[in-house]
Amino acid sequence: MQSIIRTTTAAGRGQLTRAKQLAVPLGNEANTSEPTAPDHGRSAPQVKTITSHSMGKSLPKSSVHVPAALTGLSTSSQTRLMSSLVNHNDMEVPDFSYYRRSGTKDSTKSSEGSAASRKNFSYAMSEAVGVVGAYSATSFVNTFIQSLSASRDVLALAKIEVKLGDIPEGKNMVFKWRGKPLFIRHRTSEEIAAEEAVDVSTLRDPQADNERVSKPEWLIILGVCTHLGCVPIANAGEFGGYYCPCHGSHYDASGRIRKGPAPLNLEVPYYEFPDDSTVIVG
Numbered sequence: 001m002q003s004i005i006r007t008t009t010a011a012g013r014g015q016l017t018r019a020k021q022l023a024v025p026l027g028n029e030a031n032t033s034e035p036t037a038p039d040h041g042r043s044a045p046q047v048k049t050i051t052s053h054s055m056g057k058s059l060p061k062s063s064v065h066v067p068a069a070l071t072g073l074s075t076s077s078q079t080r081l082m083s084s085l086v087n088h089n090d091m092e093v094p095d096f097s098y099y100r101r102s103g104t105k106d107s108t109k110s111s112e113g114s115a116a117s118r119k120n121f122s123y124a125m126s127e128a129v130g131v132v133g134a135y136s137a138t139s140f141v142n143t144f145i146q147s148l149s150a151s152r153d154v155l156a157l158a159k160i161e162v163k164l165g166d167i168p169e170g171k172n173m174v175f176k177w178r179g180k181p182l183f184i185r186h187r188t189s190e191e192i193a194a195e196e197a198v199d200v201s202t203l204r205d206p207q208a209d210n211e212r213v214s215k216p217e218w219l220i221i222l223g224v225c226t227h228l229g230c231v232p233i234a235n236a237g238e239f240g241g242y243y244c245p246c247h248g249s250h251y252d253a254s255g256r257i258r259k260g261p262a263p264l265n266l267e268v269p270y271y272e273f274p275d276d277s278t279v280i281v282g
Contacts, residue, residue, distance in 0.1 A: 159281065160282060162279050198254075239253070
């Protein structure tokens with residue numbers, strides 16, 4: 001068993017020695033040598049040691065002083081590019097002054113000194129954006145408000161013009177205005193005198209006759225009972241004015257409640273007289 005072990009160890013040593021003879025020696029092993037067995041008269045090849053120092057010495061020399069770090073093998077590509085730019089100083093540098101702002105073309109000024117001129121463009125753009133935004137917001141709000149207003153067909157019915165010459169004295173005529181009955185009464189002088197003589201303190205809804213009419217001979221009111229919205233009958237009731245058949249409310253010739261459940265007088269709409277023979281309601 002021991003003889004087998006000795007034989008195996010000797011064979012391993014022989015193969016290791018032969019591999020060292022054929023390998024390329026490294027820089028740190030240049031002076032290392034081991035005794036070699038004779039190779040039947042053939043000499044071992046002579047290998048020149050290559051190091052970073054020897055390769056740096058073989059580079060071409062430049063007239064411009066270059067730092068020693070630029071000649072090393074481990075330098076980065078950026079450093080080698082700087083070296084090439086130093087060696088070739090005849091390359092033209094592009095001029096980007098056309099693309100720069102006027103406030104930054106002077107290289108002698110600091111960034112703080114040119115800050116005011118550089119911010120003028122930002123201020124102008126901010127102001128322009130603010131004006132456009134305010135105008136757009138105003139237009140949107142106006143459009144939205146107009147969409148909520150009455151349409152043209154509704155506005156066309158907002159006013160009604162009546163020729164007063166068609167209404168005889170002592171008569172009451174009914175017109176349709178904004179979907180409601182409109183009473184226009186041509187009062188006689190007796191009716192006017194009777195309504196003006198009424199004691200206002202005795203009324204449920206105190207209101208003088210001259211407060212309800214612009215011209216004494218013309219009474220213009222809405223024909224809607226203030227109780228539950230029925231339409232009263234003209235020239236009827238105990239006071240010679242209007243009578244509501246639904247619940248028995250009595251109004252006088254001035255449209256004031258005198259008897260019955262109605263709490264208020266008949267409503268007087270806005271109207272005006274453009275001339276003596278025409279009235280515009282609304």
